[in-house]
Amino acid sequence: MARRSATRRPAEGPITSRSARRRAAPKPEPKRALPRWLRIGAFAGIAVVVGIVAVSLVIGRLQPPGTPVAGALQVHASMEGFDPNQLTVKAGQEVKLQLASMDTAMHSDGGGWHEFAIDALKVDFKVGPESSQVFTFTAPSTPGDYQFYCNICCGGKENPSMQGKLTVTA
Numbered sequence: 001m002a003r004r005s006a007t008r009r010p011a012e013g014p015i016t017s018r019s020a021r022r023r024a025a026p027k028p029e030p031k032r033a034l035p036r037w038l039r040i041g042a043f044a045g046i047a048v049v050v051g052i053v054a055v056s057l058v059i060g061r062l063q064p065p066g067t068p069v070a071g072a073l074q075v076h077a078s079m080e081g082f083d084p085n086q087l088t089v090k091a092g093q094e095v096k097l098q099l100a101s102m103d104t105a106m107h108s109d110g111g112g113w114h115e116f117a118i119d120a121l122k123v124d125f126k127v128g129p130e131s132s133q134v135f136t137f138t139a140p141s142t143p144g145d146y147q148f149y150c151n152i153c154c155g156g157k158e159n160p161s162m163q164g165k166l167t168v169t170a
């Protein structure tokens, strides 16, 4: 309505439309709880915010902390275990291993810290929450399987999910 009258008389358009709008304005509703549209709008807004937070958490969880270093074996440690939990190296090889903790400091169990330990090789690397670090060690000259584990979280080294196998080939 307001726009039509404004188009018909462009000279006094703004004034006409403003007064028309004032006239057309609905009477204020009697005071009660929030109007329905506002309640629906608020709910939708909250739902969208929660959705965005959830999606960003998932995306953040999938992104490896830190940039993978070229030539380094990548091992991601989280409360779910090691990924991968099987590594193969050559006997006597200088092994470059980038250990990343995918967990946040909010984890009550270990505070997001994880470990990569191999007792037989006296290897014991630790990495803090949502970070990664490159470690080096020399693979043993004796081929075989060596167990690695994390003793920080999830009940320690006895937990099968926080274990893995390093296979040393000839």
Ligand SMILES: [Cu+2]
Pocket (backbone or CB within 6 Å): 077, 078, 079, 113, 114, 115, 150, 151, 152, 153, 154, 162
């Ligand atoms: Cu761990």
